[in-house]
Each structure stands twice: as structure tokens, then as C-alpha cells.
Amino acid sequence: MDKFVIRTPREAYNPKPKYNRKFYKQAKIESLQGVVVIEDLERAEVLLKRNDVSPGKKVKTLKTLLQKRPPKETLIKTNIGKTVHKLCKHENEAIASTANEVYKSWKEHILSKVNRPKLEVACDLKTQNFKLSARRMIRDAMKRETDSSGENSFGEERYKTKENGKRKRELDVDINIHKKSCKEKKNDSSEKIHKSSKINEDTLDALAEYIERELFQETKRLINNSYKRTVRKLVFSLKHQDELRNSVVNSTKSVDRLIKDFLQS
Structure with a gap:
């Protein structure tokens, strides 16, 4: 059998080259x-x-x-x-x-x-809506109710008094003059009220936003039971306590002291 076997020279063993793999270590x-x-x-x-x-x-x-x-x-x-x-x-x-x-x-x-600007991360939609509604309620609670003064009941004398025709005509003239002066005063006052109302609304919006932000920060930036309960108490007190509302609007009482008092109560 050996004469039928063809012997060839053996080649040196050359193993296949391994791929150059990068071994990564887990970072700590x-x-x-x-x-x-x-x-x-x-x-x-x-x-x-x-x-x-x-x-x-x-x-x-x-x-x-x-x-x-x-x-x-x-x-x-x-x-x-x-x-x-x-x-x-x-x-x-x-x-x-x-x-x-x-x-x-x-x-x-x-x-x-130090020079890097602070990143403002927006909250989720539900939290944003809750915060906006809380600011709106605080702002509405701080608004002072303005009594709209109507026209004076000067014309009632026309029906109460029983005088002669001359006196009635004089009374009608006085009523017309009084109505014109009331309209002029009302227009002037309405312009002043409109300008002042814009200023007051801007200041109240800024104040309400500041109060809500500080309260949100004190409750660890969470809409939890403490946040909701404090907002309700704060809105109720600002609505019905004139002294507290005036002190907050006029900045005689600090916002930090206000929030701490309501959180502790």
C-alpha cells in the first residue's frame, strides 16, 4: 500500500491569525x-x-x-x-x-x-398645568375687590319732592348737569383705573409666580399633598384675611416667612 501513497513534505504549522479585538473594561x-x-x-x-x-x-x-x-x-x-x-x-x-x-x-x-448658563428643565405637562392654576388662584386671591360706585341717587328727589313746575325744571337742569359731570369724572377715573390696573396686574402676576416658585421649591419640587394643601390654605387666607393680603401685596411680610408659616401650620 505504501507505493500508492504519495508523501508530501509537511509545512510548518501556521495558526490562523486572530482578529484584533478590543477588550473593553467596565467603567467604574x-x-x-x-x-x-x-x-x-x-x-x-x-x-x-x-x-x-x-x-x-x-x-x-x-x-x-x-x-x-x-x-x-x-x-x-x-x-x-x-x-x-x-x-x-x-x-x-x-x-x-x-x-x-x-x-x-x-x-x-x-x-x-461659573460662566455656564443655568439649564432650565421644563416639567411635564400635568405639573405645568397644576403650577399655572396655582399661580392663577393666588393672583386672583390677592386682587382687591373694587366697589364700582354708581350714579348718585340725585334723581329720586324728582319723584319725592312735590313742588311747583319751576322747581321741577330747575331740578331737571341740575340732574342733567350732575349726569354730565359724573360721566366726565367716570371717563377720567376709568382711564386712570385702566392704567393702574395694568400695573397692578403685572405686579400681582410677578408676585404670584414668585410665591408659587418658592412654595414649589420648599416642597422638594414635587406636586405632593403638602404642596396642594398649602396652596388651598394660602388662597383661602388671602381671600378672606384683609390684613394678610395687604401685608403680602405691600411687601411688609416676606414671601419666605409667609410660606414657612403656612407649611408649619
């Missing part, structure tokens, strides 16, 4: 730039302050700090900001240059936070 919360561990910062602050620590370890510590973006409050609390700032003038050039990089990156981060 501590690996994020904005997440810092207070204990790590305190440890780094001690290492950077001590004189018996080698320059290489200090540079390594500063490089780890360079990857973090701690907030301003944390820098003040741990005193790490002052320590890094002092190391910018260190005798060792490596330590000074790395400390300068850390200080500049932290400073840019803090300044970007």
Missing part, C-alpha cells in the same frame, strides 16, 4: 472625572506636603490628580487646592510643571462652571 464611578473620593484627596494632600516623600511619587500623585475635576467646595474643604498652588513654585522642575498643569486645569474647570 470612581473613574469619572467629576467623581472624587475625599479620602484620596486627603491622602494626596498629605503626600504632597511631606518632605520625606520622593519627587517621583509626588509627580505620580499629581498626575492622578490631573485626571480629576473636583468642585470648588471640595478643594476648599480638603485644602488640596492650596497645596497644589504652593507646589507650582517647587525647586524640582518636574513637580513644578505638573503642579502647574493641575492648577490650570482645575482653574479652567471652575471658571467654566
Whole structure:
């Protein structure tokens, strides 16, 4: 059988090349730039302050700090900001240059936070409608009822008095003159009332919005039972208590004090 078998030289074993796969590791919360561990910062602050620590370890510590973006409050609390700032003038050039990089990156981060505009996140539609209705009820409760003064009952004398025709004619003339003067006064007063009503409505709208916002903030930005109950009590009290309404409208009572009183009651 061997003469029928064709033997060929064996080739060297060449395994198939593996695909270049990237193996990803799961990121941890501590690996994020904005997440810092207070204990790590305190440890780094001690290492950077001590004189018996080698320059290489200090540079390594500063490089780890360079990857973090701690907030301003944390820098003040741990005193790490002052320590890094002092190391910018260190005798060792490596330590000074790395400390300068850390200080500049932290400073840019803090300044970007300060100059960044605040984001206004809109609530859901149900919450927005509830807030708008609460503002409307508070505004209506703060409006003072204006008594519309009608015409004087001057014409009743015409039917009560029984005098001669001359006296009646004089009375008719006096009534007409009185009506004209009332109309003129009414027109002048209506213009003044219209202008003042616009100003009052604008101020009341702003005040009602301010009261509702502070109440919403005090109830942890939730439309809960405390928020609803406080709105009802506030509206009822503003409607029926003249002294309270006048003090709120005239700003003799602060909004913070008003909300705290109603939340505690």
C-alpha cells in the first residue's frame, strides 16, 4: 500500500491569525472625572506636603490628580487646592510643571462652571398645568375687590319732592348737569383705573409666580399633598384675611416667612 501513497513534505504549522479585538473594561464611578473620593484627596494632600516623600511619587500623585475635576467646595474643604498652588513654585522642575498643569486645569474647570448658563428643565405637562392654576388662584386671591360706585341717587328727589313746575325744571337742569359731570369724572377715573390696573396686574402676576416658585421649591419640587394643601390654605387666607393680603401685596411680610408659616401650620 505504501507505493500508492504519495508523501508530501509537511509545512510548518501556521495558526490562523486572530482578529484584533478590543477588550473593553467596565467603567467604574470612581473613574469619572467629576467623581472624587475625599479620602484620596486627603491622602494626596498629605503626600504632597511631606518632605520625606520622593519627587517621583509626588509627580505620580499629581498626575492622578490631573485626571480629576473636583468642585470648588471640595478643594476648599480638603485644602488640596492650596497645596497644589504652593507646589507650582517647587525647586524640582518636574513637580513644578505638573503642579502647574493641575492648577490650570482645575482653574479652567471652575471658571467654566461659573460662566455656564443655568439649564432650565421644563416639567411635564400635568405639573405645568397644576403650577399655572396655582399661580392663577393666588393672583386672583390677592386682587382687591373694587366697589364700582354708581350714579348718585340725585334723581329720586324728582319723584319725592312735590313742588311747583319751576322747581321741577330747575331740578331737571341740575340732574342733567350732575349726569354730565359724573360721566366726565367716570371717563377720567376709568382711564386712570385702566392704567393702574395694568400695573397692578403685572405686579400681582410677578408676585404670584414668585410665591408659587418658592412654595414649589420648599416642597422638594414635587406636586405632593403638602404642596396642594398649602396652596388651598394660602388662597383661602388671602381671600378672606384683609390684613394678610395687604401685608403680602405691600411687601411688609416676606414671601419666605409667609410660606414657612403656612407649611408649619
